[in-house]
Amino acid sequence: MKFCFISSHAPYGSTLARDGIESLLVAASYDMNATVLFMGDGVLQLVAEQEPGELPQKNTGAMLQALEMYGIENILVCREDMLVFGLQAEQLLLKAKQVSRSDIPGIIREQDRVLNF
Amino acid sequence: MKDLIVNNSSIPLDNDGYLVNLGDWNQDVANALALDEQIELRKNHWEIITLIRRFYETFELAPSQRPLVKFVKEQLGEEKGRSIYLMKLFPGSPAKVIARIAGLPRPTNCF
Amino acid sequence: MNYTLVIHGAPASSQSCQTALSFARAALNRGHKIARAFFFRDAVHIGSGLTVAPQGEADLHKAWKELAEEHEIDLVICISAALKRGLVDEREARRYDKVSHNIDAPFNFSGLGQLIDGAATSDHVITFGD
Numbered sequence: 440m441k442f443c444f445i446s447s448h449a450p451y452g453s454t455l456a457r458d459g460i461e462s463l464l465v466a467a468s469y470d471m472n473a474t475v476l477f478m479g480d481g482v483l484q485l486v487a488e489q490e491p492g493e494l495p496q497k498n499t500g501a502m503l504q505a506l507e508m509y510g511i512e513n514i515l516v517c518r519e520d521m522l523v524f525g526l527q528a529e530q531l532l533l534k535a536k537q538v539s540r541s542d543i544p545g546i547i548r549e550q551d552r553v554l555n556f
Numbered sequence: 557m558k559d560l561i562v563n564n565s566s567i568p569l570d571n572d573g574y575l576v577n578l579g580d581w582n583q584d585v586a587n588a589l590a591l592d593e594q595i596e597l598r599k600n601h602w603e604i605i606t607l608i609r610r611f612y613e614t615f616e617l618a619p620s621q622r623p624l625v626k627f628v629k630e631q632l633g634e635e636k637g638r639s640i641y642l643m644k645l646f647p648g649s650p651a652k653v654i655a656r657i658a659g660l661p662r663p664t665n666c667f
Numbered sequence: 668m669n670y671t672l673v674i675h676g677a678p679a680s681s682q683s684c685q686t687a688l689s690f691a692r693a694a695l696n697r698g699h700k701i702a703r704a705f706f707f708r709d710a711v712h713i714g715s716g717l718t719v720a721p722q723g724e725a726d727l728h729k730a731w732k733e734l735a736e737e738h739e740i741d742l743v744i745c746i747s748a749a750l751k752r753g754l755v756d757e758r759e760a761r762r763y764d765k766v767s768h769n770i771d772a773p774f775n776f777s778g779l780g781q782l783i784d785g786a787a788t789s790d791h792v793i794t795f796g797d
Contacts, residue, residue: 468622504614505623
């Protein structure tokens with residue numbers, strides 16, 4: 440079953456990003472075909488070399504690097520929202536597939552279930 | 557809560573037997589926790605314990621079974637990267653048992 | 668149709684528990700079924716039996732409890748979100764040596780697996796955010 444996690448909040452200011460990642464990992468552990476889409480402020484979760492240790496908080500960027508271990512390969516990021524923050528592909532902590540905002544409705548339509556974080 | 561006595565000092569455990577303070581962990585503590593699971597740690601056990609600690613340092617997550625197996629497979633090869641291999645070394649529920657002995661947080665109830 | 672609802676916002680400071688409740692009532696009135704409500708993040712406070720609603724204002728804990736009992740809705744409180752917010756059932760109170768507990772049936776403690784399972788086994792899943 441195709442599950443899409445839409446993550447649209449920045450990390451650390453609230454725990455939404457972390458709660459979304461943990462839910463995503465559980466979906467993968469339940470053998471769901473999981474896709475994660477970072478959009479809006481959520482693209483900031485992908486910035487490389489995060490160091491939230493002084494906050495102190497868990498590093499959600501480090502958690503995202505475990506996606507591969509959990510068999511999650513469909514990692515999407517909204518191209519226009521990257522531009523909003525001046526982010527280039529080489530500044531991201533993992534290889535995400537860039538999609539355009541206009542592609543998103545089609546991506547959602549292909550999914551069986553969608554959860555928002 | 558009960559305490560684990562190691563080298564005459566007492567290490568607090570929670571009611572599920574996990575370390576209350578992860579900083580208390582060392583090799584002697586690991587041996588004592590393993591004995592409590594009726595496991596005598598040998599080279600093959602230590603190899604896995606070292607790996608799961610590296611997993612936690614890298615990803616800040618105590619892994620569930622599948623990512624743990626995948627990580628072991630990547631690092632140590634096909635033969636060891638299998639559930640059955642981990643089950644033999646750490647009987648029961650390997651991800652939970654290894655996390656306990658290696659001084660990681662309990663893989664959350666949510667997982 | 669069969670629905671699983673996922674609720675994020677605190678009952679006392681966000682509209683999300685009330686909106687989800689209104690949605691559930693409307694869906695039930697139309698003959699649909701609400702299989703499960705999964706309370707996550709600050710919404711776990713809905714389970715506390717110690718809340719006191721001001722006179723003349725909605726008692727959301729009671730409203731969810733009554734709706735669940737009448738329509739057999741599985742009310743799940745996310746255990747890890749609850750524990751860090753001081754919400755415990757009898758079993759967890761024993762496990763962590765706490766002096767009392769505040770979660771009782773029909774609210775029950777479970778993990779994120781129930782979120783994924785509920786979403787997978789219902790026809791639709793709807794998130795009510797903060």
